[in-house]
Amino acid sequence: MELGSLQRRYIDFTTALFREGFLDNQYTQLQQLQDESNPEFVLEVVTLFFEDSEKLLDELSRTLDQQVVDYKKVDAHVHQLKGSSASIGAQRVKNVCMAFRNFCEERNQEGCLRCLQQVRQEYFLVKSKLETLFRLEKQILAAGGSVPVLW
Amino acid sequence: MPGLGGPPPPSLSPLLLHALHLLAFRPSSALDHGRTNLVASCLTLARKDMSGVVVIEREREEENMAVDREAQFHVLAVDDSLIDRKLIERLLKTSSYQVTTVDSGSKALELLGLREDQDISSPSSPDKNEIAVNLVITDYCMPGMTGYDLLKKIKGSSSLKDVPVVIMSSENVPSRINRCLEGGAEEFFLKPIQLSDLIRLRPYMLKGKLKEQQPSQHQETNSSTISSCSSNNNSKSNKRKAMDEGLSPEKTRPRFSSSSLALVSYEETT
Numbered sequence: 001m002e003l004g005s006l007q008r009r010y011i012d013f014t015t016a017l018f019r020e021g022f023l024d025n026q027y028t029q030l031q032q033l034q035d036e037s038n039p040e041f042v043l044e045v046v047t048l049f050f051e052d053s054e055k056l057l058d059e060l061s062r063t064l065d066q067q068v069v070d071y072k073k074v075d076a077h078v079h080q081l082k083g084s085s086a087s088i089g090a091q092r093v094k095n096v097c098m099a100f101r102n103f104c105e106e107r108n109q110e111g112c113l114r115c116l117q118q119v120r121q122e123y124f125l126v127k128s129k130l131e132t133l134f135r136l137e138k139q140i141l142a143a144g145g146s147v148p149v150l151w
Numbered sequence: 152m153p154g155l156g157g158p159p160p161p162s163l164s165p166l167l168l169h170a171l172h173l174l175a176f177r178p179s180s181a182l183d184h185g186r187t188n189l190v191a192s193c194l195t196l197a198r199k200d201m202s203g204v205v206v207i208e209r210e211r212e213e214e215n216m217a218v219d220r221e222a223q224f225h226v227l228a229v230d231d232s233l234i235d236r237k238l239i240e241r242l243l244k245t246s247s248y249q250v251t252t253v254d255s256g257s258k259a260l261e262l263l264g265l266r267e268d269q270d271i272s273s274p275s276s277p278d279k280n281e282i283a284v285n286l287v288i289t290d291y292c293m294p295g296m297t298g299y300d301l302l303k304k305i306k307g308s309s310s311l312k313d314v315p316v317v318i319m320s321s322e323n324v325p326s327r328i329n330r331c332l333e334g335g336a337e338e339f340f341l342k343p344i345q346l347s348d349l350i351r352l353r354p355y356m357l358k359g360k361l362k363e364q365q366p367s368q369h370q371e372t373n374s375s376t377i378s379s380c381s382s383n384n385n386s387k388s389n390k391r392k393a394m395d396e397g398l399s400p401e402k403t404r405p406r407f408s409s410s411s412l413a414l415v416s417y418e419e420t421t
Contacts, residue, residue: 026343033241033346041241048234079292083321084234087343 003145010136011148017133022126027089028151046130049088053123056081060116064109074112075104081119092122224356225249225282229259229289229301230319239288239319239344246349251282256296256304259287265308284314285356290342291320291327299331306335315355319344 001009017023034041056077063073082097096119103111137147226248228239236252243250253259264281287305291298298318305311318331321342328339337355340348 029343029345030238033238033245038241045234045237048237052234079321080232083232083342086321087232087234087238 001139001143003140003143006136006140006143007145007148010133010140011150013133013136014148014150017129021091022129024089024091026086030088031149032151043134046088046134049084049090050127052084053081053093053127057116057120057123064112064116069107069109069112071104071107071112075101078104090123090126093119093126096122223247223249224285224353225251226352227259227262227282227284227287228252229254229256229287229293229298231255231290231293235290235342242344242346242349243288245346246352248349248352251284256289256293256298256301259289259301260296260304263287263305263311263314265304265311285359286315286317286352288317288319288340288352291318291331292322299327299334302331302334302336313359315352315359317352317355 018027030042030045060074060077060081063070063077078097078100082094082101085091085093085097096115100112100115100119103115140147226243228236228243228250230236230239230252231254233254236254240250240252251262253262262282263284287301289298289301296304298320302316302318305314305316312335315337316335317338317340318336319340319342320327323341331339338351
């Protein structure tokens with residue numbers, strides 16, 4: 001694909017991500033922290049987020065699957081997931097985590113399980129969106145262009 | 152607001168301009184695009200009001216930047232989350248601070264030369280791994296030693312009690328915030344931390360440096376002016392954060408000891 005349409009696609013895609021609430025201003029903050037001295041900063045942080053989140057989601061499944069659920073443990077995991085999603089600007093994941101913590105407090109297993117399903121869904125959605133975003137950036141750079149700055 | 156070409160307002164003194172320049176350009180790198188909108192807009196305001204004078208000063212300042220070798224401030228950042236450690240490190244480096252990160256309060260104490268069971272750092276044969284810091288920024292929620300515990304240890308140590316400590320948390324809990332401030336924390340930041348938050352750190356580090364040196368009237372005025380300019384907008388944004396989560400801003404407005412810095416910063420009322 002030629003550079004111009006790649007860049008247009010990037011702009012449209014990014015704008016939609018923000019409009020639909022997948023990403024919030026914190027993601028922009030990350031982008032602003034990236035520069036020539038740290039050209040892969042966003043990718044590095046987001047990759048850490050992916051690794052961390054998948055570990056947490058597995059832990060959450062395991063913990064909620066117990067005969068006697070340790071809600072303190074569940075809450076601790078959700079707290080961590082909420083924190084890391086907030087840190088990278090994964091807004092929808094963060095929002096589900098907030099609801100999730102309420103169910104933990106109520107010791108509501110059904111509510112927790114529903115939230116786990118939801119948070120998993122939102123996580124994989126944002127993961128796929130971000131991977132597309134990074135792919136587009138790579139393609140633009142490979143075509144000799146620069147990634148549009150939307151802030 | 153007076154426009155271009157109008158007489159400069161009497162309130163906008165050269166002292167404020169100088170303070171803003173210090174804030175914006177020292178120390179910094181040529182590639183530093185992390186300077187906040189806040190400082191930029193302050194300078195733009197100043198520029199509009201003072202017409203040609205500011206632009207010239209700014210250009211001269213930029214020339215001096217490369218030659219300027221002001222000592223860097225060293226910040227110790229404590230957070231059990233790897234992502235947040237990476238973030239805070241980048242934020243601090245972008246703000247031209249030297250950074251060391253650790254993942255626990257006990258590691259922090261070790262680096263500061265204070266063992267958990269001690270109240271004073273070992274006077275003889277200091278550990279070669281010890282570092283000197285101008286500020287400690289720590290997460291509140293950590294397994295083992297919380298940020299609050301770490302704060303108390305630092306403030307309870309005769310050798311470290313003057314090191315400014317800032318606490319961060321993803322949770323907006325007024326009682327927690329008050330407890331930390333009363334425990335001696337200079338500030339309490341809500342996560343995620345932004346570049347604009349870090350501007351607020353400079354006065355604490357400057358204050359620390361001033362304590363070591365001869366107190367200079369000029370410098371002190373600058374620090375308080377800097378503080379008032381940055382705190383103005385930042386306290387509003389923190390208030391907004393607190394209000395979004397349904398809490399009264401009063402409860403989350405940081406309180407300070409009776410330093411003049413505090414009075415200047417929080418004089419403003421909504």
